[in-house]
Amino acid sequence: MRNAQPETLTLDRVATPVGEVLLVTDAAGAVRALDFVDYEARMTRLLDRHAPKAALVEGRAPEDVRTAVEAYFGGDVRALDGVAVKTGGTDFQRSVWAALRAIPAGETRSYGQLAAAIGSPKAVRAAGLANGQNPIAVIVPCHRVIGANGTLTGYAGGLERKRWLLRHEGVAVA
Amino acid sequence: MRNAQPETLTLDRVATPVGEVLLVTDAAGAVRALDFVDYEARMTRLLDRHAPKAALVEGRAPEDVRTAVEAYFGGDVRALDGVAVKTGGTDFQRSVWAALRAIPAGETRSYGQLAAAIGSPKAVRAAGLANGQNPIAVIVPCHRVIGANGTLTGYAGGLERKRWLLRHEGVAVA
Protein backbone atom coordinates (compact mmCIF):
# COMPACT_ATOMS: atom_id res chain seq x y z
CA MET A 1 0.00 0.00 0.00
CA ARG A 2 2.08 2.87 1.19
CA ASN A 3 5.32 3.22 -0.63
CA ALA A 4 8.49 2.19 1.18
CA GLN A 5 12.07 2.19 0.12
CA PRO A 6 13.64 -1.19 -0.57
CA GLU A 7 16.19 -2.14 2.02
CA THR A 8 18.52 -5.02 2.66
CA LEU A 9 18.63 -6.66 6.07
CA THR A 10 21.16 -9.17 7.31
CA LEU A 11 20.15 -12.39 9.05
CA ASP A 12 22.65 -13.99 11.41
CA ARG A 13 22.43 -16.80 13.97
CA VAL A 14 23.89 -16.97 17.45
CA ALA A 15 23.98 -20.02 19.72
CA THR A 16 22.72 -19.58 23.29
CA PRO A 17 21.98 -21.86 26.25
CA VAL A 18 18.28 -21.70 25.40
CA GLY A 19 18.62 -22.35 21.72
CA GLU A 20 19.81 -20.60 18.63
CA VAL A 21 18.60 -17.05 18.07
CA LEU A 22 18.03 -15.25 14.80
CA LEU A 23 19.52 -11.79 14.67
CA VAL A 24 18.48 -9.28 12.02
CA THR A 25 20.49 -6.08 11.55
CA ASP A 26 20.30 -3.28 9.01
CA ALA A 27 22.97 -1.49 7.01
CA ALA A 28 23.50 0.99 9.84
CA GLY A 29 24.22 -1.80 12.28
CA ALA A 30 21.03 -1.37 14.27
CA VAL A 31 19.17 -4.46 15.39
CA ARG A 32 15.83 -4.84 13.68
CA ALA A 33 14.69 -8.17 15.04
CA LEU A 34 15.75 -10.95 17.35
CA ASP A 35 13.90 -14.16 17.98
CA PHE A 36 14.43 -17.81 18.77
CA VAL A 37 14.94 -20.05 15.81
CA ASP A 38 11.84 -22.11 16.46
CA TYR A 39 9.73 -18.98 16.17
CA GLU A 40 11.10 -17.89 12.84
CA ALA A 41 7.66 -17.72 11.27
CA ARG A 42 6.56 -15.22 13.87
CA MET A 43 9.64 -13.08 13.33
CA THR A 44 9.29 -12.90 9.58
CA ARG A 45 5.64 -12.00 10.00
CA LEU A 46 6.56 -9.09 12.26
CA LEU A 47 9.31 -8.01 9.91
CA ASP A 48 6.94 -8.07 6.99
CA ARG A 49 4.61 -5.85 8.88
CA HIS A 50 7.14 -3.32 10.03
CA ALA A 51 9.58 -3.28 7.15
CA PRO A 52 7.66 -4.22 4.05
CA LYS A 53 9.62 -4.79 0.87
CA ALA A 54 12.84 -5.39 2.80
CA ALA A 55 15.07 -8.15 1.49
CA LEU A 56 16.54 -10.57 4.00
CA VAL A 57 19.90 -12.14 3.23
CA GLU A 58 21.99 -14.49 5.33
CA GLY A 59 25.14 -12.84 6.59
CA ARG A 60 27.13 -11.88 9.61
CA ALA A 61 25.92 -9.24 12.03
CA PRO A 62 28.34 -6.54 13.21
CA GLU A 63 30.83 -7.99 15.66
CA ASP A 64 29.94 -5.67 18.51
CA VAL A 65 26.34 -6.80 18.34
CA ARG A 66 27.29 -10.47 18.23
CA THR A 67 29.67 -10.13 21.17
CA ALA A 68 27.07 -8.21 23.17
CA VAL A 69 24.55 -10.98 22.69
CA GLU A 70 27.07 -13.64 23.61
CA ALA A 71 28.20 -11.67 26.64
CA TYR A 72 24.62 -11.35 27.85
CA PHE A 73 24.01 -15.06 27.68
CA GLY A 74 27.45 -15.64 29.20
CA GLY A 75 26.45 -13.79 32.35
CA ASP A 76 27.01 -10.08 31.70
CA VAL A 77 23.33 -9.27 31.84
CA ARG A 78 23.86 -5.58 31.13
CA ALA A 79 25.83 -6.18 27.96
CA LEU A 80 22.80 -5.38 25.76
CA ASP A 81 22.02 -1.98 27.27
CA GLY A 82 23.99 -0.05 24.68
CA VAL A 83 22.90 -1.96 21.60
CA ALA A 84 21.14 0.21 19.04
CA VAL A 85 17.75 -0.95 17.87
CA LYS A 86 15.29 0.29 15.33
CA THR A 87 11.65 -0.64 15.03
CA GLY A 88 8.60 0.23 13.04
CA GLY A 89 5.19 -0.02 14.60
CA THR A 90 2.67 2.50 15.80
CA ASP A 91 3.47 5.33 18.16
CA PHE A 92 1.89 3.43 20.98
CA GLN A 93 3.93 0.33 20.35
CA ARG A 94 7.14 2.27 20.08
CA SER A 95 6.52 4.02 23.35
CA VAL A 96 5.87 0.70 25.03
CA TRP A 97 9.06 -0.78 23.65
CA ALA A 98 11.03 2.28 24.71
CA ALA A 99 9.65 1.93 28.22
CA LEU A 100 10.76 -1.68 28.26
CA ARG A 101 14.37 -0.76 27.71
CA ALA A 102 14.22 1.42 30.80
CA ILE A 103 13.68 -1.62 33.02
CA PRO A 104 17.07 -2.68 34.38
CA ALA A 105 18.18 -6.28 34.33
CA GLY A 106 17.24 -8.01 37.54
CA GLU A 107 14.00 -6.10 37.99
CA THR A 108 10.47 -6.69 36.79
CA ARG A 109 7.35 -4.64 36.23
CA SER A 110 3.69 -5.48 36.07
CA TYR A 111 1.64 -4.74 32.99
CA GLY A 112 -0.12 -2.04 34.95
CA GLN A 113 3.16 -0.37 35.87
CA LEU A 114 4.22 -0.53 32.25
CA ALA A 115 1.00 1.12 31.10
CA ALA A 116 1.41 3.82 33.73
CA ALA A 117 4.99 4.44 32.62
CA ILE A 118 3.88 5.45 29.15
CA GLY A 119 1.17 7.75 30.46
CA SER A 120 -1.82 5.55 29.73
CA PRO A 121 -2.47 3.90 33.06
CA LYS A 122 -5.70 2.38 31.86
CA ALA A 123 -4.34 0.86 28.66
CA VAL A 124 -3.26 -2.24 30.50
CA ARG A 125 -4.35 -4.86 28.03
CA ALA A 126 -3.16 -2.76 25.14
CA ALA A 127 0.25 -2.57 26.77
CA GLY A 128 0.28 -6.33 27.12
CA LEU A 129 -0.64 -6.68 23.50
CA ALA A 130 2.11 -4.35 22.34
CA ASN A 131 4.50 -6.20 24.59
CA GLY A 132 3.72 -9.40 22.78
CA GLN A 133 4.44 -7.84 19.42
CA ASN A 134 7.91 -6.77 20.35
CA PRO A 135 10.08 -7.79 17.40
CA ILE A 136 13.38 -7.65 19.28
CA ALA A 137 13.28 -10.21 22.06
CA VAL A 138 15.83 -10.15 24.90
CA ILE A 139 17.40 -6.84 23.83
CA VAL A 140 14.06 -5.12 24.29
CA PRO A 141 13.32 -6.94 27.51
CA CYS A 142 9.67 -7.76 27.19
CA HIS A 143 10.36 -10.75 29.43
CA ARG A 144 10.75 -8.43 32.41
CA VAL A 145 7.03 -7.74 32.47
CA ILE A 146 4.94 -10.13 34.52
CA GLY A 147 1.48 -10.25 36.01
CA ALA A 148 0.60 -8.07 38.98
CA ASN A 149 0.39 -11.20 41.14
CA GLY A 150 3.75 -12.52 40.07
CA THR A 151 2.70 -15.04 37.43
CA LEU A 152 4.65 -14.98 34.22
CA THR A 153 1.44 -14.98 32.13
CA GLY A 154 3.02 -15.38 28.71
CA TYR A 155 6.00 -15.15 26.42
CA ALA A 156 6.25 -15.28 22.67
CA GLY A 157 9.28 -17.57 22.88
CA GLY A 158 7.71 -19.91 25.41
CA LEU A 159 7.28 -19.48 29.14
CA GLU A 160 10.28 -21.71 29.87
CA ARG A 161 12.56 -19.24 28.18
CA LYS A 162 11.00 -16.33 30.04
CA ARG A 163 11.66 -18.11 33.31
CA TRP A 164 15.22 -18.91 32.28
CA LEU A 165 15.94 -15.33 31.24
CA LEU A 166 14.60 -13.87 34.48
CA ARG A 167 16.57 -16.30 36.62
CA HIS A 168 19.63 -15.63 34.51
CA GLU A 169 19.22 -11.98 35.45
CA GLY A 170 18.91 -12.81 39.12
CA VAL A 171 15.17 -12.59 39.61
CA ALA A 172 13.57 -15.13 41.94
CA VAL A 173 10.64 -16.67 40.08
CA ALA A 174 8.39 -19.57 40.80
CA MET B 1 0.06 5.42 12.32
CA ARG B 2 3.23 4.60 10.50
CA ASN B 3 6.08 6.80 11.54
CA ALA B 4 7.00 9.63 9.22
CA GLN B 5 9.65 12.27 9.42
CA PRO B 6 8.45 15.76 10.22
CA GLU B 7 8.69 18.08 7.27
CA THR B 8 7.96 21.68 6.55
CA LEU B 9 5.87 22.63 3.53
CA THR B 10 5.34 26.08 2.13
CA LEU B 11 1.90 27.42 1.26
CA ASP B 12 1.68 30.16 -1.34
CA ARG B 13 -1.20 31.74 -3.27
CA VAL B 14 -1.42 32.68 -6.91
CA ALA B 15 -4.19 34.66 -8.59
CA THR B 16 -5.73 33.18 -11.76
CA PRO B 17 -8.70 33.97 -14.01
CA VAL B 18 -10.69 31.24 -12.28
CA GLY B 19 -9.86 32.18 -8.74
CA GLU B 20 -6.95 32.08 -6.40
CA VAL B 21 -5.02 28.81 -6.18
CA LEU B 22 -3.15 27.41 -3.22
CA LEU B 23 0.30 26.14 -4.04
CA VAL B 24 2.21 23.87 -1.68
CA THR B 25 5.89 23.17 -2.24
CA ASP B 26 8.50 21.31 -0.24
CA ALA B 27 12.05 22.19 0.71
CA ALA B 28 13.35 20.67 -2.51
CA GLY B 29 11.14 22.93 -4.57
CA ALA B 30 8.81 20.17 -5.75
CA VAL B 31 5.09 20.84 -5.85
CA ARG B 32 3.18 18.78 -3.33
CA ALA B 33 -0.31 20.13 -3.80
CA LEU B 34 -2.29 22.65 -5.79
CA ASP B 35 -5.93 23.45 -5.40
CA PHE B 36 -8.42 26.25 -5.67
CA VAL B 37 -8.84 28.36 -2.61
CA ASP B 38 -12.48 27.46 -2.11
CA TYR B 39 -11.52 23.80 -1.84
CA GLU B 40 -8.90 24.30 0.81
CA ALA B 41 -10.53 21.80 3.11
CA ARG B 42 -10.21 19.11 0.49
CA MET B 43 -6.55 19.93 -0.11
CA THR B 44 -5.56 19.82 3.52
CA ARG B 45 -7.37 16.53 3.86
CA LEU B 46 -5.36 15.05 1.01
CA LEU B 47 -2.17 16.48 2.39
CA ASP B 48 -2.88 14.99 5.77
CA ARG B 49 -3.32 11.64 4.17
CA HIS B 50 -0.22 11.70 2.03
CA ALA B 51 2.18 13.66 4.18
CA PRO B 52 1.13 13.13 7.75
CA LYS B 53 2.88 15.19 10.40
CA ALA B 54 3.97 17.78 7.87
CA ALA B 55 3.83 21.37 9.02
CA LEU B 56 2.35 23.93 6.67
CA VAL B 57 3.60 27.48 6.83
CA GLU B 58 2.67 30.47 4.70
CA GLY B 59 5.47 31.53 2.46
CA ARG B 60 6.57 32.09 -1.08
CA ALA B 61 6.97 29.25 -3.55
CA PRO B 62 10.09 29.09 -5.73
CA GLU B 63 9.95 31.74 -8.42
CA ASP B 64 10.20 29.30 -11.31
CA VAL B 65 7.15 27.46 -10.08
CA ARG B 66 5.17 30.64 -9.60
CA THR B 67 6.07 31.94 -13.03
CA ALA B 68 5.20 28.60 -14.63
CA VAL B 69 1.75 28.68 -13.09
CA GLU B 70 1.21 32.27 -14.13
CA ALA B 71 2.44 31.53 -17.64
CA TYR B 72 0.03 28.62 -17.97
CA PHE B 73 -2.95 30.72 -17.03
CA GLY B 74 -1.62 33.50 -19.22
CA GLY B 75 -1.86 31.30 -22.29
CA ASP B 76 1.33 29.23 -22.45
CA VAL B 77 -0.47 25.97 -21.80
CA ARG B 78 2.70 23.90 -21.87
CA ALA B 79 4.46 25.96 -19.24
CA LEU B 80 3.75 23.39 -16.53
CA ASP B 81 5.23 20.40 -18.32
CA GLY B 82 8.60 20.67 -16.65
CA VAL B 83 7.46 21.42 -13.13
CA ALA B 84 8.64 18.84 -10.61
CA VAL B 85 5.99 17.25 -8.46
CA LYS B 86 6.04 14.80 -5.63
CA THR B 87 3.16 12.79 -4.28
CA GLY B 88 2.38 10.12 -1.78
CA GLY B 89 -0.41 7.69 -2.40
CA THR B 90 -0.58 4.06 -3.33
CA ASP B 91 1.29 2.51 -6.23
CA PHE B 92 -1.90 2.46 -8.25
CA GLN B 93 -2.62 6.11 -7.63
CA ARG B 94 0.90 7.15 -8.47
CA SER B 95 0.81 5.30 -11.75
CA VAL B 96 -2.47 6.96 -12.64
CA TRP B 97 -1.09 10.39 -11.86
CA ALA B 98 2.03 9.66 -13.87
CA ALA B 99 -0.13 8.65 -16.82
CA LEU B 100 -2.02 11.92 -16.53
CA ARG B 101 1.10 13.97 -17.06
CA ALA B 102 1.65 12.15 -20.35
CA ILE B 103 -1.54 13.67 -21.81
CA PRO B 104 -0.53 16.78 -23.77
CA ALA B 105 -2.38 20.04 -23.37
CA GLY B 106 -5.14 20.31 -25.93
CA GLU B 107 -5.98 16.61 -25.86
CA THR B 108 -8.31 14.55 -23.74
CA ARG B 109 -8.65 10.91 -22.78
CA SER B 110 -11.54 8.81 -21.57
CA TYR B 111 -11.39 7.06 -18.24
CA GLY B 112 -11.16 3.79 -20.13
CA GLN B 113 -8.16 4.97 -22.10
CA LEU B 114 -6.53 6.11 -18.91
CA ALA B 115 -7.06 2.72 -17.30
CA ALA B 116 -5.66 0.98 -20.35
CA ALA B 117 -2.62 3.24 -20.31
CA ILE B 118 -1.57 1.99 -16.91
CA GLY B 119 -2.07 -1.64 -17.86
CA SER B 120 -5.32 -2.27 -16.04
CA PRO B 121 -7.91 -1.82 -18.76
CA LYS B 122 -10.71 -3.02 -16.57
CA ALA B 123 -9.95 -0.84 -13.57
CA VAL B 124 -11.99 1.97 -15.05
CA ARG B 125 -13.82 3.15 -12.01
CA ALA B 126 -10.75 2.75 -9.87
CA ALA B 127 -8.90 4.99 -12.30
CA GLY B 128 -11.67 7.54 -12.04
CA LEU B 129 -11.44 7.39 -8.29
CA ALA B 130 -7.68 7.87 -8.29
CA ASN B 131 -8.16 10.71 -10.71
CA GLY B 132 -10.40 12.46 -8.26
CA GLN B 133 -7.87 12.14 -5.49
CA ASN B 134 -5.15 13.88 -7.42
CA PRO B 135 -3.64 16.35 -4.97
CA ILE B 136 -1.99 18.53 -7.60
CA ALA B 137 -4.70 20.00 -9.79
CA VAL B 138 -3.86 21.61 -13.14
CA ILE B 139 -0.18 20.59 -13.08
CA VAL B 140 -1.22 16.96 -12.99
CA PRO B 141 -3.95 17.43 -15.56
CA CYS B 142 -6.78 15.37 -14.21
CA HIS B 143 -9.11 17.74 -16.01
CA ARG B 144 -8.08 16.20 -19.34
CA VAL B 145 -9.98 13.02 -18.59
CA ILE B 146 -13.64 12.99 -19.61
CA GLY B 147 -16.37 10.44 -20.12
CA ALA B 148 -16.26 8.10 -23.10
CA ASN B 149 -19.26 9.91 -24.56
CA GLY B 150 -17.76 13.35 -24.19
CA THR B 151 -19.45 14.47 -20.99
CA LEU B 152 -17.21 16.07 -18.42
CA THR B 153 -18.60 13.88 -15.63
CA GLY B 154 -16.88 15.54 -12.69
CA TYR B 155 -14.15 17.72 -11.31
CA ALA B 156 -12.97 18.27 -7.79
CA GLY B 157 -12.75 22.03 -8.35
CA GLY B 158 -16.17 22.29 -9.94
CA LEU B 159 -17.23 21.44 -13.49
CA GLU B 160 -17.14 25.07 -14.55
CA ARG B 161 -13.41 25.19 -13.94
CA LYS B 162 -12.88 21.93 -15.80
CA ARG B 163 -14.68 23.39 -18.78
CA TRP B 164 -12.68 26.61 -18.56
CA LEU B 165 -9.37 24.79 -18.37
CA LEU B 166 -10.12 22.59 -21.36
CA ARG B 167 -11.24 25.53 -23.48
CA HIS B 168 -8.18 27.44 -22.35
CA GLU B 169 -6.11 24.59 -23.76
CA GLY B 170 -8.00 24.67 -27.02
CA VAL B 171 -10.38 21.77 -26.61
CA ALA B 172 -13.90 22.16 -27.98
CA VAL B 173 -16.30 21.21 -25.22
CA ALA B 174 -20.02 21.50 -24.85
Next chain:
DNA sequence: GGAAGTCTCGCGGTTTTCGGACATCCAGGC
Protein backbone atom coordinates in the same frame (compact mmCIF):
# COMPACT_ATOMS: atom_id res chain seq x y z
C1' DG C 1 -35.90 2.13 -38.70
C1' DG C 2 -32.97 4.77 -35.95
C1' DA C 3 -30.97 8.22 -32.87
C1' DA C 4 -30.81 9.63 -28.32
C1' DG C 5 -31.94 9.07 -23.62
C1' DT C 6 -32.45 5.93 -19.34
C1' DC C 7 -31.51 2.01 -16.58
C1' DT C 8 -28.81 -1.89 -14.81
C1' DC C 9 -24.99 -4.23 -13.75
C1' DG C 10 -20.11 -5.55 -13.41
C1' DC C 11 -15.80 -3.70 -12.87
C1' DG C 12 -11.33 -2.83 -9.42
C1' DG C 13 -8.91 -0.17 -5.93
C1' DT C 14 -9.45 2.36 -1.64
C1' DT C 15 -11.52 3.66 2.62
C1' DT C 16 -14.24 2.87 6.39
C1' DT C 17 -16.46 0.16 9.60
C1' DC C 18 -16.97 -3.48 12.60
C1' DG C 19 -15.99 -7.55 15.29
C1' DG C 20 -12.70 -10.08 17.74
C1' DA C 21 -8.58 -11.01 20.13
C1' DC C 22 -5.23 -10.07 23.71
C1' DA C 23 0.95 -11.92 27.64
C1' DT C 24 -4.55 -7.40 32.40
C1' DC C 25 -6.58 -6.04 36.57
C1' DC C 26 -10.02 -5.57 40.06
C1' DA C 27 -14.16 -6.59 42.65
C1' DG C 28 -17.46 -9.70 44.30
C1' DG C 29 -19.53 -14.16 45.24
C1' DC C 30 -18.98 -18.73 46.68
Next chain:
DNA sequence: GCCTGGATGTCCGAAAACCGCGAGACTTCC
Protein backbone atom coordinates in the same frame (compact mmCIF):
# COMPACT_ATOMS: atom_id res chain seq x y z
C1' DG D 1 -8.63 -19.14 47.99
C1' DC D 2 -10.67 -19.72 43.39
C1' DC D 3 -13.48 -18.49 39.82
C1' DT D 4 -16.32 -15.24 37.13
C1' DG D 5 -17.34 -11.28 34.80
C1' DG D 6 -16.84 -6.51 33.49
C1' DA D 7 -14.09 -2.42 32.01
C1' DT D 8 -10.67 -1.24 29.14
C1' DG D 9 -7.26 0.48 24.86
C1' DT D 10 -5.17 -0.98 20.83
C1' DC D 11 -4.54 -3.46 16.63
C1' DC D 12 -5.69 -6.62 12.78
C1' DG D 13 -8.32 -8.80 9.28
C1' DA D 14 -12.46 -9.28 6.70
C1' DA D 15 -16.30 -7.34 4.61
C1' DA D 16 -18.99 -3.79 2.80
C1' DA D 17 -19.63 0.63 0.76
C1' DC D 18 -18.04 3.94 -2.18
C1' DC D 19 -16.94 6.05 -6.77
C1' DG D 20 -15.38 11.75 -11.53
C1' DC D 21 -17.02 4.50 -15.70
C1' DG D 22 -18.56 1.95 -19.57
C1' DA D 23 -21.14 -1.34 -22.23
C1' DG D 24 -25.38 -3.16 -23.45
C1' DA D 25 -30.37 -3.69 -23.31
C1' DC D 26 -34.63 -1.05 -23.47
C1' DT D 27 -37.52 2.65 -24.19
C1' DT D 28 -39.17 6.81 -26.40
C1' DC D 29 -39.87 9.83 -29.93
C1' DC D 30 -39.50 11.26 -34.46
